[in-house]
Amino acid sequence: MTAVTEQRTIGSRPRLTYPHLVRSEWIKLRTVRSTVWIGTTTLGVMVGIAALLAWGIKGIADTSEQPIPSATILTAGVTLAQLALGVLGAIAVTSEYANGSMRSTLAAAPRRSGVLGAKAFVVGVTTLAIATVSTVLAFLVSQPILTSEGTAIDLADGEQVRAVLGGALYLTLVALFSVGIGAIVRHTAGAICVVVGVFFALPVLFQIVQAILGLDWLARIYGYLPSVAGQQVMTVGGSGGFGSSLDPWAGLAVLAGYTALSLTAAFIVFGRRDD
């Protein structure tokens, strides 16, 4: 810190562009420990639960009249993994508010919609990658166990493939929904509460109230909750799925609608706010 004279190799033409913003957000996401932790947790939960369930089937395969579809085994971890990836999406935004680095970010890149767009893009791609890798690994781990019991997943079966890939897409939409919530709420704890509430607590609450009151219209709304509708994409074997009357892809589309709503609201408030 003694010399003032300096070389200046800032490159031929520095420009603030969307691809540059994406690169910047990718550096931010991969250089904090929480991303690594959340990625590892997701992987562990998805693979672990699939292996445990596959192994558990050994005990019930002979006695059960309706064997558990093997795709369900692969996607069973989604219920927990969605929380981990929801947190990833939320803190990608809220951590910048918590430590004040949002100011550094916006002072370097004052185009706010570009910053949020790049963040959502990077979180989306990262989540899709983590979820896909997790599903494939879960498949590779559970398959030998299932094959010996004669209930292996059939890759030629479009329904099963849809369920497995749909699970990865579902997780991606949850993470993107959470990016929006993070940008709207701005506080880590608050944003996580909303995400856990929407994807975890709300369906349970509905089920309890439904069990007590038994209202028809409540049951219909239940089928359109973000998590319930979105998880329809993982139904296999016409088993009625997760309590929604929606078709698998229609269900995922409903979740995509909620995600679009969350992100649209986020772009509007993020663009208008100070800091």
Next chain:
Amino acid sequence: MIEARGLTKRYGDRVAVDDISFTVRPGAVTGFLGPNGAGKSTTMRMILGLARPSAGTVTIDGRRFVDGPSPLTQAGALLDAKGVHPGRSAYHHLAALAATHGIPKRRILEVIDLTGLSAVADRRVGGFSLGMGQRLGIAAALLGDPQVLILDEPVNGLDPEGVRWVRTLARHYAGEGRTVFLSSHLMSEVALTADHVIVIGRGRILADASVAELVGDPKEATRVRTTRPADLAALLGRDGVSISSEAPGVLEITGADAATIAAEAASAGIVLLELTPLASTLEDAYLALTRDEVEYRSDARMAEEATR
């Protein structure tokens, strides 16, 4: 060049910045001086588009900061030294900022070297001292080799060597014809570094002048110690001369210079034990300015209460 016209920021009923206009010229270091809460940071955030003005405009080199194709080369800013993710290394923090403009790795290493952070660049920022955080913030401001440098309280937490370095850096950038705008609540720092000073208090501009002009205000006082203070006060007691006493036998006289006082005292046979012209400092000028502002505020409040 930074140009603010009628710049105003309101938070609800509170007016943080009240219809201010000023110009920060290139080729000089301009100090932005004011007590805490005067509106310095809010003004700087509005310059950078981080806060939306309630009214008025502010431009950097003729356009709003957010409209430029390459903001980092247009203006570099140090706003908040703590504005860094504590779990990220200094290098990665700078790399993420540089990436927004496609600034190459070489430049990142240059600013790390320039700010003396080479030894700690790979360490997580969470363990940095205030001074190291400040250097990292300055490194970020320099990344784009900007035409305009905006530094909010740059010497906070720096050691004396760091303070001197910031001073040299600011002067160096101004010497190259760039615009340097730095805020401080330390008058002494601004006096040493700046050519020009904008003083702000309670959201309004109290002074916008060169350091020389501010210091040279005709408020020069002379301290006189004498055995017969009452006689001397009576002798000099006329229009345009004000006399105050802070200690027995010591007078502070304004409105008559030292030579006049000495001549008149000699002709009246009054012995002077001390005759010291008191040079006005920027600090005096600053305190005088802000004192007026405070008095105005309390007067207004008292008037309000009186009418109830």
